[in-house]
Amino acid sequence: MKKEIQTANSSLAVDKVSLSFGKILVINNVSFQVYEGEILSIIGPNGAGKTSLLNCLSGFYQPDSGRITYKGQEITKIPIHRRASLGIGRTFQGLQLFPGMTVINNIMSGRHILMKTNFLQAFLHWPWVHREEIAHREVVEEIIDFLEMEAIRHELVGNLGYGLRKRVDLARALALEPKILIMDEPMAGMNMEEKEDMARFIIDIEEFKSIPIILVEHDMEVVMDISNRIMVLDWGNVIAEGKPEEIRTNPAVIKAYLGDADEEVNHY
Amino acid sequence: MAVLPCGVHSANYSQDKAFIRTPVQWVCFIAFLLIVFAGPFFFPSRMLGIIIITGITIIAVVGLQITVGLTGQINLGQSAFMGMGAFTTATLAANFNLPFWLSIPAGGIGGALLGAIFGIPALRVKGFYLALTSLAAQILFPLLITRMPSKWFGGPNGLGLAPAKIGGFTLQSDQSLYYLIMGVTVIMLFFAFNLTRSRVGRALMAVRDNDIVAEIMGVNLFTYKTLAFAIGSLYAGIAGGLWAYYLRYVMAEQFNLWSSVWYLGMIIVGGVGSILGAILGTVFLRALQELITIAGPWFGQVFPQAGGEALWYSGMNIVLGGVIILFLIFEPKGLAHRWNVLKHSFRIWPYPYL
Ligand SMILES: Nc1ncnc2c1ncn2[C@@H]1O[C@H](COP(=O)(O)OP(=O)(O)OP(=O)(O)O)[C@@H](O)[C@H]1O
Ligand SMILES: [Mg+2]
Numbered sequence: 001m002k003k004e005i006q007t008a009n010s011s012l013a014v015d016k017v018s019l020s021f022g023k024i025l026v027i028n029n030v031s032f033q034v035y036e037g038e039i040l041s042i043i044g045p046n047g048a049g050k051t052s053l054l055n056c057l058s059g060f061y062q063p064d065s066g067r068i069t070y071k072g073q074e075i076t077k078i079p080i081h082r083r084a085s086l087g088i089g090r091t092f093q094g095l096q097l098f099p100g101m102t103v104i105n106n107i108m109s110g111r112h113i114l115m116k117t118n119f120l121q122a123f124l125h126w127p128w129v130h131r132e133e134i135a136h137r138e139v140v141e142e143i144i145d146f147l148e149m150e151a152i153r154h155e156l157v158g159n160l161g162y163g164l165r166k167r168v169d170l171a172r173a174l175a176l177e178p179k180i181l182i183m184d185e186p187m188a189g190m191n192m193e194e195k196e197d198m199a200r201f202i203i204d205i206e207e208f209k210s211i212p213i214i215l216v217e218h219d220m221e222v223v224m225d226i227s228n229r230i231m232v233l234d235w236g237n238v239i240a241e242g243k244p245e246e247i248r249t250n251p252a253v254i255k256a257y258l259g260d261a262d263e264e265v266n267h268y
Numbered sequence: 269m270a271v272l273p274c275g276v277h278s279a280n281y282s283q284d285k286a287f288i289r290t291p292v293q294w295v296c297f298i299a300f301l302l303i304v305f306a307g308p309f310f311f312p313s314r315m316l317g318i319i320i321i322t323g324i325t326i327i328a329v330v331g332l333q334i335t336v337g338l339t340g341q342i343n344l345g346q347s348a349f350m351g352m353g354a355f356t357t358a359t360l361a362a363n364f365n366l367p368f369w370l371s372i373p374a375g376g377i378g379g380a381l382l383g384a385i386f387g388i389p390a391l392r393v394k395g396f397y398l399a400l401t402s403l404a405a406q407i408l409f410p411l412l413i414t415r416m417p418s419k420w421f422g423g424p425n426g427l428g429l430a431p432a433k434i435g436g437f438t439l440q441s442d443q444s445l446y447y448l449i450m451g452v453t454v455i456m457l458f459f460a461f462n463l464t465r466s467r468v469g470r471a472l473m474a475v476r477d478n479d480i481v482a483e484i485m486g487v488n489l490f491t492y493k494t495l496a497f498a499i500g501s502l503y504a505g506i507a508g509g510l511w512a513y514y515l516r517y518v519m520a521e522q523f524n525l526w527s528s529v530w531y532l533g534m535i536i537v538g539g540v541g542s543i544l545g546a547i548l549g550t551v552f553l554r555a556l557q558e559l560i561t562i563a564g565p566w567f568g569q570v571f572p573q574a575g576g577e578a579l580w581y582s583g584m585n586i587v588l589g590g591v592i593i594l595f596l597i598f599e600p601k602g603l604a605h606r607w608n609v610l611k612h613s614f615r616i617w618p619y620p621y622l
Contacts (some may be wrong), residue, residue: 024506030459058484060480060484077490080483080484081484081486081487081488081489082486083484083486084484084485085486090484092481092523096478096479096480096481097478097481098446098473098474098476098477098479098481098482098572099477100473100477100541101470101473101474101477105473108467108470108486109470109471109482109487110485110489111467111472111481112467112470112471112474113485113486115467116467117360117466117467117468117493118468119463119468121466121498122462122463122468122469123462124459124469125457125462125465125466126463129466130282132467133285133465133466133467134281134282137281137284138281141281150285169578172485176485176486204450229364262484
């Protein structure tokens, strides 16, 4: 069922990246590759450093050491806003939308780098700005169709329910026509049905757009189901990496998760 | 935009993003333009003066709305940026004989430059500290202007300028200035509405709603935060230029902190983030101000024991400030929101729960 991934085609390479906040080492010497056409899941207990790692890829955190290479180009230090035009799309843990804007405008803002209007042209609007708006609106409508959001396109995002907001988040990331998609817990807090929809969307994106996806997710069932490869983080260390069936039976992984469960038991 | 009369649907994306969409809206819009155009023929001259000042204020407040409401960058110095425009226009007109159609845009650029400079810290500081930065602009402005060589900006005495001229015609009467100022106001409003539905407008709103994510979407925060101040104070500068030609005398004291605070109040009353709100808020507070000014002397005659005119003016500030506070408490979304609710209930009438 799952296709074999060509390990020759690396999209993104993380090489010995470490990150600390003050004295706390959050990511410890982490290296991994993302190959074209795969869904790589990163899992690990709460506080393992998954989001921090993604933030290094987005440029929001600067690693203390190590290199991040994307399509052969080192991107470790380039400014955050320039990474969008390289084709790095990202969705966020929790709700990180533009709540005061409509669904359409949220998604259109994902096309910022693909559009050209400057503020003087924006003042006048006609005719070329208008044409540009329409052309990009058509692409956005395709995304709206794809994610089945036709009914809410004019709603203010702040008025939507949680599941739909996460869908807007994905739509906005897709709008910038990413060449790699980074998703941080797209299904957290969703009900069964919403999760199934989201899983279907993720599989479709990988299949039809054939872009690699880095997925951070806590729902093991989904992760085991849709990933080509899984990497496990614990206290900032990579403790395992491999196919879903290998990870399921990996003793170190089981220990990390059980250890976490123990802690939770102690807490309550 | 989502609220339209029953049965109006978009058949294509052009219609979907247009501001004026139904025949009734077109009729209202054209009727409004006609009234504005015919104004001088039936408004008494006192009324014309009020409309002119309101038009100038609308430009400044719409600019402030772009900085504060659209982009979320607090600005307590809009009046100083307006002053910068006024003095730029005045000095170019008085000392270099520049015609008004050059000196007013130049005033806009003067305002925009000052605004952009004081907007640069917005990349690093937010909220309270940004408020302090713009407050610094407001405090420094009169010192800066009055200390400059008096040839430039007239020193402490201010600067007078000759009336605007076009061809052989002098724009000196209230009627002719009315057309100039209303014309510019309409153009600036047209620009502002267009801005909100463009790529740039969306980037500004994205910065307001979540600047970190905006950056990940590729929005350069430095560029856009500075731009928010530059555009906002471009509007202030144009307003200042018109002010200079209307009063034909500019002094640093005309552009004080009070005005800056009033402009913010107008945004609050009208609705933060909405261009229409900026217009409604300005008209509402200005009308209220005029009403109190008219009622004042009458009040003084009926209750002479209540105190003289001075008391009256401080009373006026209390009333207007109170109105702003009431809006903050009871209608924080402002008049623009009220207007939308009204339109909505009109649309779905007679089914109130649609
Ligand atoms: N900006 C920051 N400053 C200080 N500490 C931080 C910062 N961001 C994250 N941390 C710490 O780094 C560690 C890893 O956090 P991170 O958010 O990356 O975990 P995570 O794996 O995404 O967890 P979760 O599954 O709960 O989302 C945590 O201990 C967290 O407190
Ligand atoms: Mg996380």
